[in-house]
Amino acid sequence: MKARAGAARPVGVTRPRVETGSAAVADLGAPNVARPTMAQREALDRIDLSIDIAPQRGLVLPNPILVASGTFGYGVEYGEVVDVQRLGAICCKGTTLRPRAGNQPPRVTETPGGMLNSIGLQNPGVDAVIEKYGPIWQGWKVPVIVNIAGDSIEDYVEVARRLDGVPGVAGIELNISCPNVGKGGLQFAIDRDAARAVTAAVRRATELPLLVKLSPNVSDVRPIAKAIEDAGADAITAINTLSGLAVSSDRMRAFLGNTYGGLSGPAIKPVALRIVYEVAQVVSIPIVAIGGVTCLDDVLDFLACGAVAVQVGTAIFADPELLVRLGDELRLECLRRGLTSFKPLIGTALPKWAGAASAKGAEYRP
Numbered sequence: 001m002k003a004r005a006g007a008a009r010p011v012g013v014t015r016p017r018v019e020t021g022s023a024a025v026a027d028l029g030a031p032n033v034a035r036p037t038m039a040q041r042e043a044l045d046r047i048d049l050s051i052d053i054a055p056q057r058g059l060v061l062p063n064p065i066l067v068a069s070g071t072f073g074y075g076v077e078y079g080e081v082v083d084v085q086r087l088g089a090i091c092c093k094g095t096t097l098r099p100r101a102g103n104q105p106p107r108v109t110e111t112p113g114g115m116l117n118s119i120g121l122q123n124p125g126v127d128a129v130i131e132k133y134g135p136i137w138q139g140w141k142v143p144v145i146v147n148i149a150g151d152s153i154e155d156y157v158e159v160a161r162r163l164d165g166v167p168g169v170a171g172i173e174l175n176i177s178c179p180n181v182g183k184g185g186l187q188f189a190i191d192r193d194a195a196r197a198v199t200a201a202v203r204r205a206t207e208l209p210l211l212v213k214l215s216p217n218v219s220d221v222r223p224i225a226k227a228i229e230d231a232g233a234d235a236i237t238a239i240n241t242l243s244g245l246a247v248s249s250d251r252m253r254a255f256l257g258n259t260y261g262g263l264s265g266p267a268i269k270p271v272a273l274r275i276v277y278e279v280a281q282v283v284s285i286p287i288v289a290i291g292g293v294t295c296l297d298d299v300l301d302f303l304a305c306g307a308v309a310v311q312v313g314t315a316i317f318a319d320p321e322l323l324v325r326l327g328d329e330l331r332l333e334c335l336r337r338g339l340t341s342f343k344p345l346i347g348t349a350l351p352k353w354a355g356a357a358s359a360k361g362a363e364y365r366p
């Protein structure tokens with residue numbers, strides 16, 4: 001997996017490739033990362049990495065590097081290896097109304113450039129999550145966004161309602177890549193009307209900032225993204241895993257207990273980039289990108305395609321410290337370019353003829 005290669009690369013030895021082509025971004029030469037001068041250190045401290053990913057309600061993150069749902073538990077599991085308070089936000093494990101045992105094993109397998117998982121939303125249910133983790137999150141500086149899932153609109157609404165007003169919960173991310181039992185198992189995420197309906201219903205149930213997560217498993221994601229925006233989402237997160245399959249070594253059956261799994265990791269980055277690029281041209285709400293991030297180059301690519309922040313998932317398994325390092329590296333990149341904020345890096349690769357500047361506002365420079 002590329003994640004390992006990324007992990008082995010010492011910070012500052014390889015300078016990030018940046019091809020955003022923006023006149024606003026000047027290459028001012030790299031500071032010596034290992035030994036920044038006093039002046040450089042002061043300049044680094046002045047760089048503003050904060051970003052509001054839900055301006056309509058206000059969800060200001062200290063930096064744009066988030067943890068992707070399902071890859072970091074509830075934020076407490078990595079406490080020994082990662083200073084979680086230095087993260088932009090934590091999207092916790094998918095949470096459902098009732099406890100779920102998850103799918104039959106095997107549930108994960110490595111693939112070239114990534115992995116397949118079919119965990120099946122194993123979780124203790126929303127009430128247990130609130131009771132166990134709410135008091136912990138309440139004391140944290142890092143915002144916690146609870147990723148929620150369900151198999152009916154009523155389920156989603158009830159989970160959102162129970163989370164509404166819980167201290168320590170900063171926002172909700174809707175995982176709509178779930179079968180809608182009432183519609184014969186068709187996933188909410190691949191049906192524009194269902195995506196709109198579940199977003200609107202959850203919007204009515206909570207005042208919390210609402211992020212809705214797109215599935216890549218559609219032919220055209222743009223109408224779905226637009227419907228989600230129209231239904232009142234504060235932000236879009238993109239993308240969830242790609243549907244995939246592995247075969248057992250005896251070639252007699254599918255390898256995963258659930259037959260199908262979700263592909264994640266570096267292999268999906270070009271797909272995620274394409275979707276972020278497309279969606280950025282049709283919605284005005286912020287986009288948080290996810291898919292195959294393993295190094296600063298990936299972060300810069302997603303920003304250039306219109307994302308205001310990124311989530312890191314699969315790469316954490318190989319390199320948990322990557323999360324904090326990416327924030328540090330982004331700060332250095334801003335210093336190298338003479339920027340006091342990373343916002344001028346957002347949207348620089350989008351077509352210049354896409355239309356009026358988006359409501360993402362000052363950070364989007366057509």
Ligand SMILES: Cc1cc2nc3c(=O)[nH]c(=O)nc-3n(C[C@H](O)[C@H](O)[C@H](O)COP(=O)(O)O)c2cc1C
Binds near residue numbers: 068093094174213268
């Ligand atoms: C083991 C595992 C569990 C996941 N669980 C969830 C989940 O509960 N809810 C969700 O919305 N996405 C879940 N995802 C998808 C990730 O949040 C992310 O969208 C995807 O892995 C792509 O990012 P990456 O390539 O950085 O891993 C999971 C991914 C993995 C690898």
